[in-house]
Amino acid sequence: QVQGTQAEPYQVELWLDTFTEEEWGYVIETLSQQAIFSAKLLAGEMPYNIEDVFAKNGLRLFPFNLDEVHSRCSCPDPANPCKHIGAVYYMLGDRFSEDPFVLFQLRGRLKEEIIAKLRHIRGSGEVKKDSKTSQVSPSIKGYQPPVVSGYWQYNQQLESSLVVISPPPGSETVLDVLGPIPLGTTATAADVVMQYLDTIYKNVSDRAVLMGLNRESEG
Known part of the structure; x- marks a missing residue:
């Protein structure tokens, strides 16, 4: 509801096209394949390059133009967006700054649902490695299995974006x-x-x- 010059507030509706169950399934599977995405999302952070995951599946999380944002207002102004819809745009901008996961909700999934699915996939060992991140098969000559005594040791430099x-x-x-x-x-x-x-x-x-x-x- 947006209060205008009239006594009664105007009814404003604003929405994005939601993704299907199948499309969200592809997105969440892609997210689970890279530790950096899972780590940040499970920590309640939005990865800065999250759009790459959606683009890889032929989707876009962020609307790139007003044609992708659907809206209507009960005011008599024939223009769309009218000033009441424009006011909601400004408020949404502030809301996205506070909680960017609202975009997930507008696309059809709550943050909690995505995090729960990621936990399930990574916890059950269902993660499917792509060709760039797949591990060497034990059957390949020269493969050295990990040493149990050094399980907690890691001598390589961690990716800076992974450490918060x-x-x-x-x-x-x-x-x-x-x-x-x-x-x-x-x-x-x-x-x-x-x-x-x-x-x-x-x-x-x-x-x-x-x-x-x-x-x-x-x-």
Whole structure:
């Protein structure tokens, strides 16, 4: 609803063409094939080159012109877009800046649905590697299987866009999750210890973030 000069607000509708179940299936499968896309989406971030995934499947997530955006308004102005539709465009622009996943919803899928499907695919081992990312078959001469003892070691430089260093999203710490410490003494003593540990924990957390950011800037 958009309030104009009249007493009653005008009814504005705005929508994009949604993708079919099959088209979304292709898109999500393509997203699951590259760790960078899955990592960012599972972390609640929109990859900057997300449009490449849709283009690979013959689709476009972002509308490139007004012909791809459908709208109508109940006002008497014959122009489309009218000023009321234009006002919604501005508000949508701000909304996209706050939450770019709204575009997924306009195309027919909620962010939660896409993330759940990605988790299912990557967790169940259904990821299909394309020709560029497929691993060497064990039957090829010279293939060396991974060493179990070095599973947690990684000596190569990580892709910078894959590493995101940021402060914790909330103020809750592991101490809040664990609850009160059963000291077996007075409640006051337990509170003092918890407050002291909480101060240490937050200082260490802040220091770790600063060290990480410094290393990132140096790299």
